[in-house]
Amino acid sequence: MNKNHKGGGMASRGVSRPMSKQSGENNNDNNGKEDGGMNRDMMLKMHHKQTLWVYWLIIILGLWLAISPLTFSYSKDIVQPSGGRELWLSDVYRVLIMQYSDVICGILLMILGWRSLTPNRPVTIWLACFIGIWLNIAPLVFWAPTSMIYLNDTIVGVLIIALTILIPGMPNMISYMKMGSSVPPGWTYNPSSWPQRWIMIALGFMGWVVSRYLGAFQLGFIDEVWDPFFGESSMKVLNSDMSHSLPVSDGALGALAYTFEFLMGWMGSPTRWRTMPWMVTFFGILVIPLGLVHIFLVISQPVIVGEWCTFCLLAAAIMLPMIPLEFDEVIAMGQHMVQAKRRGDNMWHVFWKGGEPFEKNEDERTTAIMQLPNKPLEVFKSSVWGMSVPxxxxxxxxxxxxxxxxxxxxxxxxxxxxxxxxxxxxxxxxxxxxxxxxxxxxxxxxxxxxxxxxxxxxxxxxxxxxxxxxxxxxxxxxxxxxxxxxxxxxxxxxxxxxxxxx
Structure with a gap:
């Protein structure tokens, strides 16, 4: 085996995992070979072998989910949404649907996990990922009758997403990933570097914690929401006609959005502005237009409801800096798409599988994220390049x-x-x-x-x-x-x- 390959070639790690040497992705692509001549198919098999534990864990989580209705009572101590909200389905169906959902999803995860033990099955892995997404959505849509169901499904769902496309990297990306530049042409920094994404991940997690708290109240899992400034106004906002106009809990919906924002912050390599335009596009949509809608709904509360909600304001305040922090990555991706179109590339292929670089460079300016304990100020400065405060x-x-x-x-x-x-x-x-x-x-x-x-x-x-x-x-x-x-x-x-x- 090539000595350099032992140290950190693409096959030796998940493509999405932050590394100390971000330039490790700038090796030349020589007729489908990487790292001293190793064929991409061989790299794919080696990578799959090293991450085999991931797919066994998917099988185990599938079994856990399938037997959950036997382990926990789905119909004991059913809670009702706050504020006397009327639901679109009865308690009997809330329980029945969640039971069937968990059993079916568990069985499917065991089947898909077993199939994923064989390499080169990206469709199977993506299907498992979508099940993880569904597990985060189902308790929201069907108003999980107990807090245990909500907790179990969302935690298992997040783990499945992480095990399918985050820890091992995007399915089969090693087969087509284009090596090359880390910094967009004409730019002075890399908007997809790990420090740039670290702050987005941290903000996404903070927003998830706040929104999950608000959602827990609306779903009926807790009896009140603490507000240090406006007293009972928060509960009036969360139980208002404005809030009840949605068929689901808007607090839990915010938690769902922050869940995806947190997870998508980990997705892809530090060159994802070029190698994963589709992902940057979806992440940008989630953060920018949907984030603006979230903020506008919060600031309209005193006008529509006549009350303020501290934690609602906090959730909006967390979302606000994420918007300018994400704009630069979206623009870098758009610039690459424009340049690829001018070159005559297949835009459909570039959007879904990335494009060839326009120059060869390395990101020598960014402080590696692993230096955070020793150089926190330098890492923070790297994370906010592109923002200034006149x-x-x-x-x-x-x-x-x-x-x-x-x-x-x-x-x-x-x-x-x-x-x-x-x-x-x-x-x-x-x-x-x-x-x-x-x-x-x-x-x-x-x-x-x-x-x-x-x-x-x-x-x-x-x-x-x-x-x-x-x-x-x-x-x-x-x-x-x-x-x-x-x-x-x-x-x-x-x-x-x-x-x-x-």
Missing amino acids: WTLGISTALGIVALFAPAIFNISIETNAAHIFHLSGALTVVVSVISMGEIVRAGRFLNILLGLTLAIGPWLVNDSNLSLSITGVVLGALIIFLSLPRGIVKEKYGLWDKYVR
Whole structure:
């Protein structure tokens, strides 16, 4: 065996696993051979042999799931959703469906795990992965009748996803992965490096913890939600008509989204902006548009419900920095797709299997994630490349927070139109300012001009404001408009996207 191959070639590890030498993926592709001439088929078999324990564990988890209805009572101490919410199916069917779901999924996992013991069966592995996804969705859709069912299914589901596409790497990716550059052409950093993803993984986990707590209340597993600032307002929000308008628990739905965001942070190599465009696209959709929807729903609570919820605000605050942190990876992927199209590549193939690099380079700037205990500051700096905080955006964020609290300062009821103007404009100013700290979307700061105008003019057009609040709106709005004009500092380069950083 080639000596270098023992040390860390692609066949010796899961493609998604963070390594100390990220340049290990920059070996040349010579007619389908890697690491000193070893054929990719041989590498695939070797990798499968070294990760064989994964598929045995899938079989074991399948057996555990299949016998769960025999081990735990699915019909004892059934809980009801909070707030007297009416469900779309009866308790009998809630129990019956979850029993059948777990038994069938368990049997399928045993079959698929057994088939996966034979190498080169990517479809089988993907089917097992989809079962793991379903196990996270089923307790939400069918309103798990007990907390044990919810816990069992979601934990087993996460483990199955990790065992199929995270720990061993994407199925058969060794067979077609294109070696080459780590840093996008014209860029000064790698937006898919492990430090860049580490902070996304950490934020995703924090959001999962918060949302899972809110979901546990709505599902009926706990009787109350602690709120250090707004008292019982949180439970009023979680049991409001706005919340009940969804057929599922919105808190548990948020936990599901954060689960996928956390797991997708681990997926792929540090070159996934080039080798896995499909995954970066789905991750971007999950974080950016769906994240914005989540944030907008939270900041609309005082307008629609008339109450605040501390942990709802915390979940939105966790999601907010994830949006600019993910934008750069999406743009790098889009740049690669544009360049591949210009070169005449098959776009369908590039999207699903990655494309050939346009240059050969290594990421020599990023501090390896394994240095986190010894060099935490350097790793953190590497994780936020692409973001900067101009004083203008920093002050705009502070002014947005002031606008949020202005109605309370001037004793204006939260249910008045004047308060709604300040709450929405202030919250959106914070959202726009923080997102615009991402250099690649710095032009988004111009949206603050509209928000500033709304603050300056809006209170004068309603009859439930007072003079002090209206004058405050003019001052805050004028300052926000003024601060939205300068671009501020930009530290990095973004290749084809540089012309849009304005």
